[in-house]
Amino acid sequence: MHSVLNAHRKEGVVVVKRFAMLAWFLCGRLLFMPVLVSAGAHQEPVTIQIMSKNLSHRIVLLDRVETRLKLLIGFSLTGDLPSGPENTRAHAVLSHRGVELASFIAPRLDYHGGNLVFYLPYPIAPGDYDLVVELADIPSKAGIAKLNYRVQGIETIGARENVPSAKWMKPLSIPLSNPPAEDLGAIATERDNERGCILWHRNPFRYVYPDSAPMQGDVISDVSLKLAQDEYEPATFSLYALKDLGRVRVSVSELVCDRGEPLPPAELHVVETVPRMKTREGTKYELRPRLLKRQMCTSVEAGQSQRFWLTVHAPPATRPGIYRGTITIATDLGRTQIPLKARVLPFTLVERPDKEYGFDMTYVFQEMTAQDLTEKERRKVYEHGLKYYRSFKEHGLTTIIPHSPFVFRRSQDGTPDLRDLQAALKAFKEVGFTGPFIYYCGHLVQTSKPGWAGSSLGFDADRHPVLMKEIISYARSNFPETNSIDLYWMPGDEVQDDRGGPSRMRIAERLLQAIREMNEKTAISVWAEASWAVDITLGGPRPKHGKHWQYPNEETTLPDSVDDAESMRRAFGVSHVKSHYVGIAPWTFQTSENASGDPYTDLDTSKGSPEVMVAYPGTDGPLLTPEYEAMREGIDDGKYAYVLETRIENAKNSEDDERQCLGKQGDAAYKEILESAENASLEKMDENRDTMVKWILQLTPP
Numbered sequence: 001m002h003s004v005l006n007a008h009r010k011e012g013v014v015v016v017k018r019f020a021m022l023a024w025f026l027c028g029r030l031l032f033m034p035v036l037v038s039a040g041a042h043q044e045p046v047t048i049q050i051m052s053k054n055l056s057h058r059i060v061l062l063d064r065v066e067t068r069l070k071l072l073i074g075f076s077l078t079g080d081l082p083s084g085p086e087n088t089r090a091h092a093v094l095s096h097r098g099v100e101l102a103s104f105i106a107p108r109l110d111y112h113g114g115n116l117v118f119y120l121p122y123p124i125a126p127g128d129y130d131l132v133v134e135l136a137d138i139p140s141k142a143g144i145a146k147l148n149y150r151v152q153g154i155e156t157i158g159a160r161e162n163v164p165s166a167k168w169m170k171p172l173s174i175p176l177s178n179p180p181a182e183d184l185g186a187i188a189t190e191r192d193n194e195r196g197c198i199l200w201h202r203n204p205f206r207y208v209y210p211d212s213a214p215m216q217g218d219v220i221s222d223v224s225l226k227l228a229q230d231e232y233e234p235a236t237f238s239l240y241a242l243k244d245l246g247r248v249r250v251s252v253s254e255l256v257c258d259r260g261e262p263l264p265p266a267e268l269h270v271v272e273t274v275p276r277m278k279t280r281e282g283t284k285y286e287l288r289p290r291l292l293k294r295q296m297c298t299s300v301e302a303g304q305s306q307r308f309w310l311t312v313h314a315p316p317a318t319r320p321g322i323y324r325g326t327i328t329i330a331t332d333l334g335r336t337q338i339p340l341k342a343r344v345l346p347f348t349l350v351e352r353p354d355k356e357y358g359f360d361m362t363y364v365f366q367e368m369t370a371q372d373l374t375e376k377e378r379r380k381v382y383e384h385g386l387k388y389y390r391s392f393k394e395h396g397l398t399t400i401i402p403h404s405p406f407v408f409r410r411s412q413d414g415t416p417d418l419r420d421l422q423a424a425l426k427a428f429k430e431v432g433f434t435g436p437f438i439y440y441c442g443h444l445v446q447t448s449k450p451g452w453a454g455s456s457l458g459f460d461a462d463r464h465p466v467l468m469k470e471i472i473s474y475a476r477s478n479f480p481e482t483n484s485i486d487l488y489w490m491p492g493d494e495v496q497d498d499r500g501g502p503s504r505m506r507i508a509e510r511l512l513q514a515i516r517e518m519n520e521k522t523a524i525s526v527w528a529e530a531s532w533a534v535d536i537t538l539g540g541p542r543p544k545h546g547k548h549w550q551y552p553n554e555e556t557t558l559p560d561s562v563d564d565a566e567s568m569r570r571a572f573g574v575s576h577v578k579s580h581y582v583g584i585a586p587w588t589f590q591t592s593e594n595a596s597g598d599p600y601t602d603l604d605t606s607k608g609s610p611e612v613m614v615a616y617p618g619t620d621g622p623l624l625t626p627e628y629e630a631m632r633e634g635i636d637d638g639k640y641a642y643v644l645e646t647r648i649e650n651a652k653n654s655e656d657d658e659r660q661c662l663g664k665q666g667d668a669a670y671k672e673i674l675e676s677a678e679n680a681s682l683e684k685m686d687e688n689r690d691t692m693v694k695w696i697l698q699l700t701p702p
Contacts, residue, residue, distance in 0.1 A: 046079035048133055048147040051113070051457050052450075055154065056406070059592035059599055060367055061384035062377055065617045067597055069120040070370075071102075071154075072406055072453035075133065076113040079145075085109035085463070087138045092116045094151075095130045104371075107410050108138065110467050111446075111460035115407035115453060119372035128152045176275065178209060178286045185215035188242055196243040196333040197300070203682050204236045205565035205630045207289050208307040210273065214240055222339040223310070223327060226693070228643075229348040230316040231636060232394060234629050236271075237338075238307040239329070245300040246332030250308055255323035255342050263323050263342065264313050269624060270298045271307040274616075275601040277562050282607035290563060291600065291616060292624035300331075311629075312342050320346035347696060349639040351398060356435040356583030357572065357635055358399035359614070360493075360525060360538055360551065363593040364388045365427070368419040369405050382423050387621040389431045395628065396572075396635030398435035400428050401490070401585060403593070406453040408444040408467070416474045425481035435583075436486040438523045438536065440493060444471060445511060447492045450501035459507050465514035472518050488523040488536060489515045496528035496540075505530065525551060525587075538585055550581040556631075557586045562602075562610045565630035566682050572634030573685065574677040577641050589614050590622070637685065640692045644670055647699035659699075666695040 052074035060066045071094065081088050090106040102118040116133070129151045135144040192198050199221065200214035220237065227233035239248065250270075255263040273287035292309050300306045325340040364385040368378055389400070402424040409417045421439055428437050443454030445464045450457050468491060476482050491511035495504040509532050512522050516533070524530075525538035537543040539551030555564075555571040576584050591612045596605040599617050614631070615622035622628070648670060651663025673688045680688065 043080035043082065044078070046077055046081060046135065046145040048135070048145055049076050049078065050074070050147075050149055051076050052453060052455055053151060054406075054451075054453050056453075056593065057595045057597055058367065058370075059590075059595050059617050060370075060373075060381070061364075061617060061619055062380050063619070065599070065619060067595060067599070068372070069124060071118040071120060071151075073116040073118075073131065073151075074113070074407075074453055074455060074458055075116070075147075076458055077135075077145075078112075081109075081112070081135075081144065082137045082142075083139050085111055088144065089136045089138050090114055090116075090133065091136070092118075092131065092133045094118045094120075095132075096125060096127065101129070107412060107414055110408065110410075111458065111463040113458045113460075115458075117371070117407055117409070119370065124154065126154060129154055176285050176287055177278070178211060181211035182213040184213040184240070186213075186219050186240070187216060193242060194334070195329075195336045196241060196245055196331060197329075198240040198242065199338060200238050200240060200305075201236065202238065202307075203686075204234045204309070205569060205626050205633070205682050207626070208236075208238050208271070208305055209289055210287070210304045210306070212238075212305045214238070214305075222341065224341040224343075225312060226343040226345060227312060227314050228345045228640070229314050229318050229320075231349050231639075232311055232313045232632060233342075233636075234633070235310045235312060235340075236307055237310075237327070238305050239300060240305045241300045241302050243333065244302045247297060248300050248306065249297050249330045251296060251328045251330075252310065252340065253325040253328070255312065255325040255340065257319060257321045257323045257344075259319065259321075261319055263318065263344075264315065266313075266325075266340075267294065267311040268296060269293055269309040269311075270295050271309055272298075275603045277602045277605070277610040280558070280560055280562060280608055280610065282602075282605070282609065285602060288563065290625045290627070292626075292629075294620075309624075309629075310340075314342075314344045316348050318344050320344050345693065345697075347643055347700065349636060349643065351396075351434060352577070352638055352642045354582070355576065355638060356399045356549070356585075357397050358401055358435070358438075358583065358585040359397070359557075359589040360401045360438075360585040360587050361403035361440050362388070362392075362400065362589050363403050365402060365420045365423040366405055366593055368423045369409060369417050378419075382427070384619060384621075385423060386427045386430065389427045389433075391615075391621045393431050393433060395632040396639075398433060399438065399583065399585065400424065400433060401438040401440055403588075404439065404441045404444050406443045406448075406593070408454070416471050418471065418475060418479075421475060422479050425479050425485070428485060429481045433485075436488050436521075436536070438488040438490050440490040441468075441471060442490070442492045445491055447495065447504060447507050447511065449494075449497055449504075450499045456498075456501045456504050456507055459502065461507075461510060465510055468511050468514045469518055472515065472520055486521075488521040490523040490525070491515065493525050494539075495524060495526050508532075522546075536583070542580070547582040548580065549583040549585055550576060550579060551586060552584065553586045555586075557588060557612050557614060563625070563627055565626040568627045569630040569634040569637070569682070569685060570677070570680055572631050573637035574634075574641055574673060574680070574688065576634070577638045578674045578677050588612055590617065592617060633685075637689060637692075640689060640696070641670070641673075644692045644696050644699075647696055650701075651699050662699060666699050669695055 054072045056070045088109045092104045094102045104116045131149040133147040200218040201220045225235040252266045269292035271289050272291045273289045274291045276288035278284040323342045327338045327340050329336045367381045411417045445468050446459040448454045492508035495508040515522050521535045523536035524534050526540045529541045533545045535546045538549045552571045555567045602610045615628040648666045651659045
């Protein structure tokens with residue numbers, strides 16, 4: 001099916017289409033050389049040089065999902081500062097056609113350079129912007145240097161909708177190429193014709209497109225599932241419309257056991273399509289059914305399929321047994337009820353003590369330091385971040401790796417502005433995570449890749465290790481949560497990538513040493529062999545020291561197919577259990593701080609750069625996707641494996657010969673599961689889950 005989808009405004013979402021992503025480097029032109037205002041007789045005049053310019057679109061969660069703009073500019077200095085960086089103040093103004101748009105003040109510098117952050121309004125007119133940067137000596141209040149600079153080519157696509165111009169980008173009009181329509185292979189019964197649809201099922205982690213159609217073996221008459229205590233389990237069903245169904249309304253009754261005890265209400269989602277790149281090359285797009293919206297109504301036309309997604313939860317103390325309920329489907333043609341059955345197994349899933357699960361990185365509290373937010377809005381950001389953390393924990397994550405702001409800033413009193421870290425620590429403690437808390441702070445100490453904000457081009461080997469220690473000391477002294485969690489400091493990300501700048505491996509080694517000198521734990525991500533002593537290493541060859549974590553981006557968040565629920569479940573599942581890795585943390589959960597305008601479409605992204613959205617932004621927690629749910633299924637596979645491992649070990653150590661024999665048989669079956677784990681299909685993963693359940697029940701003592 002080929003169709004054309006034009007750029008549009010999503011309901012309830014402030015959408016701004018833009019030309020480029022975070023790493024889009026704006027062109028700049030120097031209008032005239034920096035002016036030396038004050039210098040001593042033997043001092044080299046100070047000059048200001050721009051070294052990086054980044055236009056960043058941020059997703060801000062307030063009363064609604066908003067897209068906002070931020071311009072980050074990094075600068076370096078040459079010459080002698082009269083009283084040193086710590087006694088130098090920077091003030092910058094960004095204007096357009098003589099009108100000031102934003103200003104930024106750095107109360108003091110931390111090295112011979114700094115970073116400017118401008119929070120810009122929407123819509124913003126395209127064109128060139130004038131930047132003025134002034135440095136002043138704090139003790140004498142005398143000016144040191146001034147730079148006039150022109151930033152060229154700022155453009156947000158949203159602006160063109162309001163101010164037409166022939167030179168602006170044309171409105172997006174991209175052909176969408178969905179998979180070919182599937183032929184209906186199922187035979188409609190008299191009852192199907194009466195209600196106008198066929199009820200059918202496909203593995204939850206294989207897409208059901210609007211043009212999908214059931215084969216005879218896909219037809220179902222009820223919906224059933226099984227789950228352990230303290231497990232969330234998905235169940236899906238789809239309607240294939242034989243006639244126009246009009247408005248379709250679905251509801252789910254309580255699931256109740258024979259004793260009248262109910263399970264918590266099942267969550268119902270309608271699966272909607274979103275424009276998505278088909279592959280990472282970025283030349284073809286499709287409407288991909290991967291957005292799970294918590295609603296009960298939709299519409300279905302004849303010859304189309306619509307999937308519905310249920311999530312059932314059995315709390316830890318749930319009584320084992322069969323729980324029954326009803327799914328009611330009301331259309332313009334009538335009303336249908338189908339049975340819903342959940343079997344709760346007589347054992348509880350618990351976190352594996354030998355594995356950690358997370359994402360490198362998350363951005364949900366980065367906005368806590370944003371200058372364009374009020375205190376009320378910051379409280380709203382925290383409330384939304386707390387919902388995200390709760391969702392992470394419900395989905396099996398045990399560790400959090402928050403990303404610091406893109407540049408280091410000080411509060412007006414001169415202390416480090418670490419409100420993002422403070423919020424993340426508080427939420428981590430409140431939600432009850434049990435694993436390590438790893439704070440990525442590379443941008444704060446100038447270790448990011450050249451061309452990005454906070455880049456290694458501005459690293460000062462004398463001053464930034466000292467700043468790293470100051471950040472740690474401030475956090476330890478002011479945030480009590482640091483004393484009761486397993487805290488790690490991560491001063492660099494993928495540090496083997498220099499991109500023409502200084503050696504980020506050597507920079508990371510210097511900062512890791514500074515952290516160790518504070519008797520703190522360390523973490524790093526790297527794809528090259530390193531001999532340094534690090535407590536946690538993500539990616540790369542197996543380190544000689546410390547714990548090794550899996551960093552499987554291509555299998556999880558950056559696959560060639562853009563989204564891959566099967567690979568996600570496999571990576572987080574028994575395949576990870578089998579590996580030597582202590583934890584798993586791919587990059588990243590959401591690209592919410594270097595977004596591409598509308599987070600719900602790829603039509604406004606750069607070629608080959610689809611949004612990374614394991615789940616989509618939402619004001620009631622993240623909006624689910626099959627990939628996010630597949631991750632939880634994988635983690636649950638590992639939990640089932642842990643229960644089985646415990647049962648096998650207990651049986652093999654039993655004094656009862658028959659139980660010992662049974663334990664050995666169960667062990668042999670489990671080893672077969674481990675052997676197939678790395679290449680297991682979805683169907684094989686389901687089969688392995690059933691095998692584990694069978695042996696857990698057989699090995700459970702009477």
